[in-house]
Amino acid sequence: MTNRIDATFAKLDRPALITFITAGDPDIKKSQSILDLLPASGADIIELGMPFTDPMADGPVIQAAALRALDSGASMKTTLQMVRDFRKNNTDTPIVLMGYANPVYQYGMDVFVRDASAAGVDGLIIVDLPPEEDDELYTASKAANVHLIKLVTPTTSDERLKTVLPKASGFLYYVSITGITGAASADVSAVKNHVESIRKATDLPLAIGFGIKGPDDVRQFAAFADAVVVGSAIVSEAQKPDGDVATFVKSLRSAL
């Protein structure tokens, strides 16, 4: 079977919208209902955060989301169950699980990839697992037709790309800032220059994320990206008393 990520990029003739939410935030039931409404609201790919107590690459918004989720009983198992439930009504929107190495390591990397793939997961982003340390997960992912998505950042030199790219698949995730999620927006022209130079070294689709907050940001970065990722802004919207994730995601999508 073709991986849904590949199918999505092959089919779209515009940049993709990737939306992030934390699985189980603020509780599993509400989180499931948000997850389920994302495709119809305009999400092309869904990143589902696996909550972790010590999310070192995340700012206050996603840190708080992870703790809310854990407090409400979220676990690796409930996250996979959310994906299974999502797949009951949706068979083609790709799901990428994003998180940190330790919960995956405790689950057992092999077993985790197998269970994730069976649940309907298409890709994994493990923030603190650079290519130097990812052999086990890389091999398991390859065998299960799950993409292990690689990050590139403003600090990634051409030299460093040679270490990152050979193991990259699905798409490349360009972290637009040196910093944590939810931080200030990046300088668009600096990102553009770097992204253009990275494109010379790879044919993979390039997604840009971190610091993208609303339709204006989406428009600016989408001008030279294959996908844009919005995370903290969606998590914040869901937290507002009168928050409306569907409408917010629609507004992001209409900027594409």
Next chain:
Amino acid sequence: MPDLKKNSLPDERGHFGIYGGRYVAETLMPLILDVEKAWSDAKADAKYWAQFDELMRDYVGRPSPMYFAEPTTKKLGGAKVYFKRDELNHTGSHKINNTIGQILLALRMGKTRIIAETGAGQHGVATATVCARFGLPCTVFMGATDIERQKPNVFRMKLLGAEVRPVTSGAGTLKDAMNEAMRDWVTNVHDTFYIIGTVAGPHPYPAMVRDFQSVIGKEARAQILEREGRLPDLLIAAIGGGSNAMGLFHPFLDDASVKIQGVEAGGHGLHHKHAASLTGGKPGILHGNMTYLLQSNDGQITEAHSISAGLDYPGIGPEHSYLHDTKRAEYVSITDDEALDAFKMCTQLEGIIPALEPAHAYAQVMKMAPKMKKDDIIVMNLCGRGDKDIFTVAERFGVTL
């Protein structure tokens, strides 16, 4: 037994067996590789070490004495007990050995801003001190709980010109301070050097910090050989992240006759809240390295507890995990109450107020010495003085200051 030759580990990717490594976000990888390169250049540079040695002697006050703790020895009625007196160092603990080494490296790399995490505040003070000395701005991340229980050190850091940033996430202790320091590092990767305070974090930190702290063990080895004409039978040191312990242990690793004990914080006891990662945890990945961690079955990190802020950490340096698995070192735990009793006894018997961290080591000495022969020798690392802890101890003794 696996090859434990002193300088053969870690391997070139920073692994001690399965432990250690470099589990960091891609943003940091190029910088970590830079630090590693700068460190391996510096390590081979005699001028770098000449500057390090001079500062150790004239600024820190090394070598620290090897003191025969006669009252303790008499009272316990067994092995001869020696203290390696690193509490006499400038700033009051072993932490300065490491911050001197790292700031010299930061300067070599042309970095212009320093960050650090701190638990007890000793590493924060030691970092603020070298930043004052070398004229670099310094930001120290410290958990809000620790700020409360280590007030004197917070004020010292501020006097030294450092900015102390309170961290309120989690339990507001060392783990949370380290998370926040790493977030700052990712954000300010171009100009900032992160002075990690213990033998943990991504490679090359565990090996690098060990190499700086090994000054303790090298001196101790020479001093005890001179004094007693032979090696000690037992080394004892307290373990938070494990830097004072690694510093004492490492130069003795090849000496099979020397037994080694690391003392973790048993907090309220191993069936309640504690900070004994080796005795009560299992291998996992946090703060850039694979090591033993206190965690749930789902891989969520659990909060540690110790009366000693410097030991209140759910992880441990990866080389200790390796020494534990290979059984070269033995790891035991001491509870809050035992440490407090030891604190009192050391103070009253020796006229030395120890920090609560080495009070844990002293409590282990109290257990071991009576069981040993009169001509056996124990060397304990007295790695810090207790001035910073008087508020915590007063509160436990029901005294208002």
